[in-house]
Amino acid sequence: MAPKKQAVEEKLQLGRPGNNLKIGVVGLPNVGKSTFFGAIATVEASAENYPFCTIDPQESRVAVPDDRLDWLYEKYKPSSKIPAYLTVFDIAGLVKGASEGAGLGNAFLSHISAVDGIFHVVRAFNDPDVVHVEGEVDPSRDLDIIHRELRLKDIAMLNKYIEANERNIERMGTGGSVEDKKKKDEFAIIIKVRDWVAGDKDVRKGQWSNKEIEVLNQQGLLTAKPVTYLANVSEKDYVRKKNKYLPVIKKWIDENNPGDKLIPFSGVFETTLAGMPDENSKVAYLEENKATSAFPKIITTGYESLNLMHFFTAGEKEVRAWTCRKGAKMTEAARSIHNEIADSLIQVDVMKFVDLKAAGSEADLKAAGKLLIRGKDAIIDDGDVVYFRSGMGRAKK
Incomplete structure (x- = not known):
């Protein structure tokens, strides 16, 4: 008799669960954060030449x-x-010193705590009219300053937890109830994480077990959030790609965070592009400068850094x-649309986008035998075109 296969434990993801995740634009004052935000959102954003112009x-x-x-x-x-x-x-x-309340540090750090990922804007341009808070440009x-402040804040948060629970943990001694063991395990994990961050390492760069990730995801630590680095260069440098x-x-x-993405952009270039009166003017501007906007790559990279993807529904009324x-499993994907569809999901008709595009139509894809039928516990893939069949009396296409 063949031995039973061991079930593979599903690896938990570091970070807040859910689909409606947020990314924050972070950096020193006067590096171009609000200029970046104003252009990417195509909205007016305060961009005065002094620190803390963006408070809320x-x-x-x-x-x-x-x-x-x-x-x-x-x-x-x-x-x-x-x-x-x-x-x-x-x-x-x-x-510098934000973790101890310098400037408006504590308020800003709480804002970072509320997001799920970070766009870290770094100044890579010289402009005597835009004052650098540290005196001169030195990326x-x-x-170092930003990462040090985030780590110091994490250490302070973890030490606060340790100080609040240390005496109770000592009183428990050895043995104890299941609940006591759980609290002791959690305390030991917090100690381990604190020591990791104190060693000048971000939480997101550690190799954590599922048990440790469960504890980490309750803490909202700043260095657990994925980071995409955005280098703000001058318009001239962006156009000449140097x-x-x-x-x-x-x-x-x-040297410090290998594997993280770096994307150059120009706040001046993107602001000019965003201010063009119509699409024809934008196309002419891009052709004149032999350049493209960096924003599509920035948005896509930020989205993917949050471990997000998307699937499609397509029909006569809406794509x-x-x-x-x-x-995510099919039930989790269906919940993005409606809880009732997820709760009564029966099966899912799946068209792989590459197959649909190659076939040219749904009818031809079906004729080729490439319409896939998946159960509710199947994993959905990026780009799947799906038709959820549920027991709520109708399917969502």
Whole structure:
């Protein structure tokens, strides 16, 4: 008799569960955060030349570009096309000592705590008219300051937990109830995480067990959040694709947070582009400068850094991209649309986008035998075009 296969434990994800996740724009004052936010959200944003001009975080939902959605819209010709969205917050500048309340540090750090990921804007341009809070442009120093402040805040939060629980844990001694063991295990995990961060390492770079991740996800730690680095260069440097600070920033990332993405952009270039009166003017501006906007790549990278993806529903009335977490089951994906569909889900008709595009139509895809039938516990893949069949009396297409 063959031995039973051991069930593989599903790896938990670091971070807040859910589909409606948010990303915050973080950096020192006067590095171009609000200019970036104002252009990416195509809204007016305060961008005065002094620190702390942005005190309350501003929020905007930006569409996630996807050529697959455009193709589906052209194919089905529905009355509406709805993209997936990324929620972006503009957070005021941090300064050295923010973790101890310097500047408006505590308020700003609480705003970072409320988001799920970070766009870290680094200044990579010289401009005598835009004062640098540290006196001169030095990306490595600026990166060190921000990461140090986030780590110090995490250490302070973890030490507060340790101080509040240490005496009770000592009183428990050895043995004890199941609940006591759970509290002791949690306390030991917090100690381990505190020591990790105190060693100048971000939580997100650690290898954590599912048990440890369950504890970490209750803490809202700042260094647990994924980071995408955005280097703000001058318009001239962006157009000519050359900037003396980019190798410095890349070297810092490789040495301190290998694997993190770096995307150059120009706040001046993007603001000019966003201010164009119509699409023809934008196209002419891009052609004149032989350049493209960095925003589609920035938005997509930020979205993916949150471990998000999207699937599609397509029909005569609407073509739509729906957001879910990578690795989500069909029931979790269906819940993005409606709880009742998820609760009474029976099966899912799945068309792989590449198969649908190659076939040219649903009818031809079905004729080729490539319409897939999946159960409610199956994993949904990025780009799947789905038809949920539920017991609520109708299917959602």
